[in-house]
Amino acid sequence: MKLxxxxxxxxxxxxxxxxxxxxxxxKASEPAAPEITQVPGEDIxxxxxxxxxxxxxxxxxxxxxxxxFGSRAGRYRVLTQKLELSRTFAENWSYAASAFGAWTSVKxxxxxxxxxxxxxxxxxxxxxxxxRSATNPFALTLALEPRWGRIDTGTGLRSDSYSAEAxxxxxxxxNDRLFWAMNLNFGSARSRDAIERTWSSDSESSVSxxxxxxxxxxxxxxxxxxxxxxxxxxxxxxxxxxxxxxFGPTMAVKAAPNVTINLVMLPQxxxxxxxxxxxxxxDNFERANFRxxxxxxx
Numbered sequence: 001m002k003l004x005x006x007x008x009x010x011x012x013x014x015x016x017x018x019x020x021x022x023x024x025x026x027k028a029s030e031p032a033a034p035e036i037t038q039v040p041g042e043d044i045x046x047x048x049x050x051x052x053x054x055x056x057x058x059x060x061x062x063x064x065x066x067x068x069f070g071s072r073a074g075r076y077r078v079l080t081q082k083l084e085l086s087r088t089f090a091e092n093w094s095y096a097a098s099a100f101g102a103w104t105s106v107k108x109x110x111x112x113x114x115x116x117x118x119x120x121x122x123x124x125x126x127x128x129x130x131x132r133s134a135t136n137p138f139a140l141t142l143a144l145e146p147r148w149g150r151i152d153t154g155t156g157l158r159s160d161s162y163s164a165e166a167x168x169x170x171x172x173x174x175n176d177r178l179f180w181a182m183n184l185n186f187g188s189a190r191s192r193d194a195i196e197r198t199w200s201s202d203s204e205s206s207v208s209x210x211x212x213x214x215x216x217x218x219x220x221x222x223x224x225x226x227x228x229x230x231x232x233x234x235x236x237x238x239x240x241x242x243x244x245x246x247f248g249p250t251m252a253v254k255a256a257p258n259v260t261i262n263l264v265m266l267p268q269x270x271x272x273x274x275x276x277x278x279x280x281x282x283d284n285f286e287r288a289n290f291r292x293x294x295x296x297x298x
Contacts, residue, residue, distance in 0.1 A: 036134055037173040040218065043295055045181045045210035046225040046250035046264030050171045051141040053128050054088035054297075061085055062295040070268075070287020072276075074108030078153045078286075080119065092128040097121070100149070104156030115156040122147035132172075143167040152194040161191035177214040179221075183207070188235045201235035210250060221252040227266060231284040242284035244271035262293040 041052035043062075054060075064082040079102070086096035100119035106112070124145035132139045145165045152159035165187035173179050188203045212223035227246045233239040246266035253261045267288040271281030280287070 042260035043262040044212040044252040048210040051139040053094040058088040068286035072282040079103040120149040157194035159194035163189035242273035242281040244285040258297040
């Protein structure tokens with residue numbers, strides 16, 4: 001009967017010695033922190049942006065080709081190119097400086113022009129205000145991008161414009177391979193009419209949501225994106241001139257550890273212009289938008 005107390009005392013002594021050894025070696029007997037599933041930092045959602053701003057010291061260069069075609073009358077094709085240099089300068093803070101070029105090809109009963117030219121500059125500042133955690137799968141980033149433009153993409157003629165776009169970006173992992181993002185954007189602009197040479201103000205807002213699925217883990221993503229856009233008559237809302245809903249497929253390929261290619265095609269599937277009949281808004285928006293973008297990090 002004296003054997004059990006002796007074994008119990010030996011077990012306690014052994015446990016105490018083991019705990020003391022762990023403390024001496026700096027190993028705390030604490031449970032491991034739960035793993036946090038992250039949304040890939042690359043452009044995987046199409047026009048919709050994720051919340052990642054990189055780590056301090058990260059730099060990147062991106063070439064973005066945004067195309068649009070289709071209007072209510074005549075021929076309308078536009079390709080806007082954006083060359084962007086970005087840098088993460090502090091924890092959760094990044095900026096990007098961009099230069100633009102615009103190719104426009106329009107033709108109707110009264111006007112015809114095909115031209116390419118330099119289309120201004122922009123500077124974007126991004127700040128991730130909510131980080132993902134073990135108890136919160138959502139991250140949130142705010143951004144502001146003021147821009148100077150010098151081409152009216154409706155005509156291809158020289159026309160100065162000054163605008164600023166505020167952006168709210170949210171994303172979250174659904175599981176290890178499926179990811180979701182949503183953007184709420186509002187832009188206000190003042191521009192000079194290319195023909196009348198008079199100044200006017202207008203604004204646009206958009207809500208977009210996208211899903212991306214990793215077909216090949218961390219390398220190939222396919223998904224879908226929906227975007228609802230609204231055009232207003234004044235610098236801060238005012239009368240609603242029109243609205244359009246776009247929906248289409250997206251694809252992202254990580255061609256190398258630091259190179260990502262993003263592709264998206266969004267046709268307009270529903271819309272309404274003020275005072276105009278028909279199932280689409282082809283007065284304020286295009287029949288379809290597409291993007292081909294390559295991002296290189298270093």
